[in-house]
Amino acid sequence: MDIAAETFKLLEKNRREKQGHIYTVPSPSTYPYQWLWDSCFHAIMLAKREPDIAKQELLSLVSRQLPDGMIPHIIFWEEKITRPYQWGWGRKGTSSITQPPMLAYAAWEVHRALGDGPAFLKVIYPKLLSYYRYLIEERDPQDHHLIGIINPDESGEDNSPRFDSPMHVPPKVSFAEHFILRHKLVDMNRICNFDAATCMSENFWVKDVPFNSILVKNLEILCHIASLLGDAEGEHFATLHAGLIKEAMRTHLFHDGVFYSAANHDYKPLKVETWAHFAPLFADIYTKEEAERLIEQHFHNDETFRSAFGIRTVSKREPSYRRNGFWRGPIWMAPHWFIYKGLVAYGFDREARFILNTSVTLLEKNGFREYFDPEDGTGYGAHEFTWGGLVLDMLED
Numbered sequence: 001m002d003i004a005a006e007t008f009k010l011l012e013k014n015r016r017e018k019q020g021h022i023y024t025v026p027s028p029s030t031y032p033y034q035w036l037w038d039s040c041f042h043a044i045m046l047a048k049r050e051p052d053i054a055k056q057e058l059l060s061l062v063s064r065q066l067p068d069g070m071i072p073h074i075i076f077w078e079e080k081i082t083r084p085y086q087w088g089w090g091r092k093g094t095s096s097i098t099q100p101p102m103l104a105y106a107a108w109e110v111h112r113a114l115g116d117g118p119a120f121l122k123v124i125y126p127k128l129l130s131y132y133r134y135l136i137e138e139r140d141p142q143d144h145h146l147i148g149i150i151n152p153d154e155s156g157e158d159n160s161p162r163f164d165s166p167m168h169v170p171p172k173v174s175f176a177e178h179f180i181l182r183h184k185l186v187d188m189n190r191i192c193n194f195d196a197a198t199c200m201s202e203n204f205w206v207k208d209v210p211f212n213s214i215l216v217k218n219l220e221i222l223c224h225i226a227s228l229l230g231d232a233e234g235e236h237f238a239t240l241h242a243g244l245i246k247e248a249m250r251t252h253l254f255h256d257g258v259f260y261s262a263a264n265h266d267y268k269p270l271k272v273e274t275w276a277h278f279a280p281l282f283a284d285i286y287t288k289e290e291a292e293r294l295i296e297q298h299f300h301n302d303e304t305f306r307s308a309f310g311i312r313t314v315s316k317r318e319p320s321y322r323r324n325g326f327w328r329g330p331i332w333m334a335p336h337w338f339i340y341k342g343l344v345a346y347g348f349d350r351e352a353r354f355i356l357n358t359s360v361t362l363l364e365k366n367g368f369r370e371y372f373d374p375e376d377g378t379g380y381g382a383h384e385f386t387w388g389g390l391v392l393d394m395l396e397d
């Protein structure tokens with residue numbers, strides 16, 4: 001399979017132009033709108049061959065930034081919404097929740113590919129800065145230095161069992177029941193007008209490990225961009241908060257050698273074994289020794305995370321584990337990509353190769369499906385789903 005050719009064919013097929021904006025839908029039949037972290041992934045892929053389209057993808061994404069700096073996780077770009085994605089309306093045809101903050105990373109990749117000096121960064125930087133300021137100022141009302149999410153969907157891992165306790169659901173909750181409960185949560189948050197401090201203290205407040213790890217990495221890149229553009233204040237803001245979040249993660253989320261997400265103001269640990277253990281590798285949050293232990297005990301463990309087809313999103317030992325259960329066990333390409341990047345940065349070359357090889361096998365076996373059965377490699381969920389293109393970024397790393 002020519003992964004580059006297939007990726008670019010799919011990205012072109014899924015490309016849309018609406019209201020003068022160009023963007024890519026994650027899957028034409030299942031996800032026919034623009035999604036936040038998906039668009040960041042698209043920009044990373046597009047930057048490899050079509051940097052100008054990659055730039056359009058990000059500009060379209062930031063064009064619907066809300067006045068407080070929040071970037072919504074969906075832009076509908078349609079008058080009529082054909083599927084039940086009522087995640088609370090923003091002001092301009094958007095949802096009212098966000099998603100993992102990959103934007104600075106994606107912008108940097110696009111900048112490098114464009115080779116237009118600082119021109120693109122100058123345009124996007126004010127948007128980036130106000131988005132990251134929103135996260136730091138609004139999502140951390142008690143200055144804990146850990147950023148909170150107000151709905152499981154903000155993690156990008158909609159029904160992950162990490163959120164079972166704050167969602168008050170049992171390990172065997174069905175997909176449909178979970179979906180209804182998440183929408184109820186949107187309704188409850190709508191009542192408090194999506195004011196983060198109120199929503200979090202009354203309804204749902206999780207300091208999630210992947211979200212905060214991704215934020216740390218992105219703040220470091222933001223700092224770099226700020227320095228390049230000569231904004232000393234932005235540079236100071238980004239370094240300061242990257243450091244504070246890293247430290248707070250180590251103080252409050254680190255137990256028995258791994259990181260666990262936590263809920264509420266008192267940091268109640270959500271002790272569910274998920275791929276979140278590996279996410280801090282992406283932002284260099286484990287020491288080298290801790291990372292070695294993590295790899296030995298959790299990565300190389302067929303009873304928990306490792307399968308013949310890659311790394312499970314949930315440990316097989318968890319009562320919530322389901323091999324075809326959406327975010328309750330299957331392999332997804334985005335977690336694979338984050339883990340891959342972390343492994344490479346720490347010099348775990350053999351393990352990185354395992355992620356790359358299993359990802360390629362899954363693509364070759366199934367094409368661009370949404371998620372994969374760790375036990376036999378079957379593809380599930382959306383068709384023509386773009387995340388398989390992240391394998392190209394691993395191949396060309």
Ligand code: GLC
Binds near residue numbers: 036038155156
């Ligand atoms: C699913 C995924 C989410 C993704 C969206 C669009 O809801 O869980 O992470 O952004 O689909 O692809």
